[in-house]
Amino acid sequence: MYRLGYNTNGLAHHRLLDALDLLAQLGYDAVALTLDVGHLDPYHCTAAEVRAVRERLEQHGLGVVVETGARFLMDPSRKHFPTLLEDSAEDRRRRVDFLRRCCDLAVELGASVVSIWSGVAPDGGRAADDPEGRSPVWDRLCGGLEEVLDHARGCSTTIAFEPEPGMFIERPGEYLALADRLGARGDELGLTLDVGHLVCTGDLPVGAALRDLAPRLRNVHLDDCPAGRHQHRFFGEGDLDLEDALTSLIEIGYGGVASVELSRDSHRGAQIAARAIEKLRPARNLNP
Secondary structure (H helix, E strand, O other): OOEEEEEHHHOOOOOHHHHHHHHHHHOOOEEEEEOEOOEOOOOOOOHHHHHHHHHHHHHHOOEEEEEOOOOOOOOOOOOOOOOOOOOOHHHHHHHHHHHHHHHHHHHHHOOOEEEEOOOOOOOOOOHHHOOOOOOHHHHHHHHHHHHHHHHHHHOOOEEEEOOOOOOOOOOHHHHHHHHHHOHHHHHHEEEEEEHHHHHHHOOOOHHHHHHHHHHHEEEEEEOEOOOOOOOOEOOOOOOOOHHHHHHHHHHOOOOOEEEEOOHHHHHHHHHHHHHHHHHHHHHOOOOO
């Protein structure tokens, strides 16, 4: 059985230790920890702060994965900048350094998975627009990933790559193409799959996608989305077949973390987290 978690990007207005206490009290058994300006900033957190978080995770028996999607952590004016795709080699090195720091923090926290994504290409291009793989963005992405995978291998951490609508790699098929371009290293690149994204990009039915991608699945995000629109919504407010998604996770024997991701709901985070677990527990045949 997978471990049901909640992403701290949906509790951005909570102190991190308070957020962990809240999730444990609500009955979650895992957390997706988005390292951010107020939640273990990789550039400024102290050893004591990291130790306190690990102790709280262990106290509550919470599993943990590390998420790297902070919006303005690296640049206060440009969302998600820089990525592995930038024209400037120095900018790309900054992202590699950040991801290495995240891997190191994952080890200290007891997390075995670090989730990442490609980012938006500087020219706005997408993998789907370049089926022959001629864009230099492919080489930049693969080169950066190889450096990150080297570091992850050295600290026994798994990198899980998330296809993200609107980014260069936005669909599962493009993730598979990326893994193929990495050659032998591609087997080291796990998959983070957001079930709402599958609705957004039309990779349906969700259950079939989960079954097809099961061997590579290392991390799961749970949210609803309207068909064709990248808007994370609460369950039942989009077009996701939630029962199909959760049943399929059980059928494939997925044993990792499946975390609710509602990053735009931090202003009502405690209430949404409570509603979400009440919705999800019965759907995965758990007792409230």
